[in-house]
Amino acid sequence: MTIENRDEAYLVTHALAKDTLSKLRSVETEQVAFRKGLVKLGRICGYEIIDGRMETEYVQIETPLADTMGERVKGLDDVVIVNVLRAATPFVEGLLKAFPRARQGVISASRDEEAGRNEDGEFPITVDYVKLPEITEEDTVIVADPMLATGSTMGRVLEHVTENAPEPEHLIALSAVSAPEGLVRVADQCPEADLLTVAIDDELDENGFIVPGLGDAGDRAFRTT
Numbered sequence: 001m002t003i004e005n006r007d008e009a010y011l012v013t014h015a016l017a018k019d020t021l022s023k024l025r026s027v028e029t030e031q032v033a034f035r036k037g038l039v040k041l042g043r044i045c046g047y048e049i050i051d052g053r054m055e056t057e058y059v060q061i062e063t064p065l066a067d068t069m070g071e072r073v074k075g076l077d078d079v080v081i082v083n084v085l086r087a088a089t090p091f092v093e094g095l096l097k098a099f100p101r102a103r104q105g106v107i108s109a110s111r112d113e114e115a116g117r118n119e120d121g122e123f124p125i126t127v128d129y130v131k132l133p134e135i136t137e138e139d140t141v142i143v144a145d146p147m148l149a150t151g152s153t154m155g156r157v158l159e160h161v162t163e164n165a166p167e168p169e170h171l172i173a174l175s176a177v178s179a180p181e182g183l184v185r186v187a188d189q190c191p192e193a194d195l196l197t198v199a200i201d202d203e204l205d206e207n208g209f210i211v212p213g214l215g216d217a218g219d220r221a222f223r224t225t
Contacts, residue, residue: 003052008183009195010052017044017198021176025214035090035221038146041176041198042094049196050076050098053140053170075169077101078138084109084145084157085129087218091146091176099142105132107160109153117150117208121181125156132161139168146217148175148197149210151182151189158190172196176217179203179210 002014023029024037054075061070079102083092086108096102107130111123118124135141143161148154154173162171171193173186178197181204186195201210209216219225 003048003196006200008180008187009178009197009200011200012045012048012196012198014044014048017041017048020044021198021214024176025212027215029220031220031223038090038176038217038221039094039097042091042144043097044094045174045196045198046095046098049140049142049172049174053172053194075138075140078136078140078169079103080105080133080135080139080141080168082107082132082141082143082157082161084143084153087146087216087221088144090221091144091174095142095144095174102142103133105161106130107132107157109157111150111152111208113207122150122152122155122185123208125152127156127160130160135161135165135168137166137168140170140172141168142172142174143193144174146176147210147213148173148178148182148186148195149204150179150208151185154182154186155189158186158193162190162192167192170194177201177210177213 004011020041056071057074058069059072079099081102082105108128115124173193173195175197177199203211205211
């Protein structure tokens with residue numbers, strides 16, 4: 001098993017996930033390689049979720065030579081992936097390689113950096129668009145955002161996901177890089193969610209950015225500033 005419980009979050013420790021994240025961190029990784037790296041990391045995380053959170057069942061199989069027993073993953077048709085625009089788009093593309101039949105939701109949420117953080121350390125969050133599929137008790141719901149910094153955005157997104165919906169089988173807040181402060185905030189606000197990340201970094205700087213982090217994932221993936 002390459003998912004470890006680190007109290008404040010679950011950590012993906014797969015060697016290929018760590019290798020891919022290290023390449024994403026590098027300032028020398030240009031746009032195309034960065035975007036492809038997020039896709040690759042999303043695919044790895046998807047496979048880890050399958051291995052660590054989903055059950056299998058034995059099924060009867062007829063091969064060209066004989067009858068035998070095989071194992072199939074249960075629940076692959078009961079997956080919802082929520083794309084937190086915009087940085088999560090390539091990350092979600094990778095997740096869809098692991099869950100090709102997933103139902104998809106989209107939430108456009110952004111923090112108001114000009115307003116700055118309030119006394120609780122949170123940014124004001126603007127939610128411009130929400131489109132979610134129906135969520136059932138049998139579902140595995142994955143809310144994907146590469147960066148979990150203050151937790152302000154993820155917290156608001158999870159509010160929208162859980163509002164007026166039954167509690168799903170699994171609710172996973174997935175990130176590539178997280179800050180300890182943000183993990184604590186989201187865990188307090190949404191204790192029913194499993195926080196899954198590839199790295200827990202040192203801290204947030206005075207502007208609320210993860211250090212050492214990997215920069216602005218959206219800007220690096222889409223070549224904007």
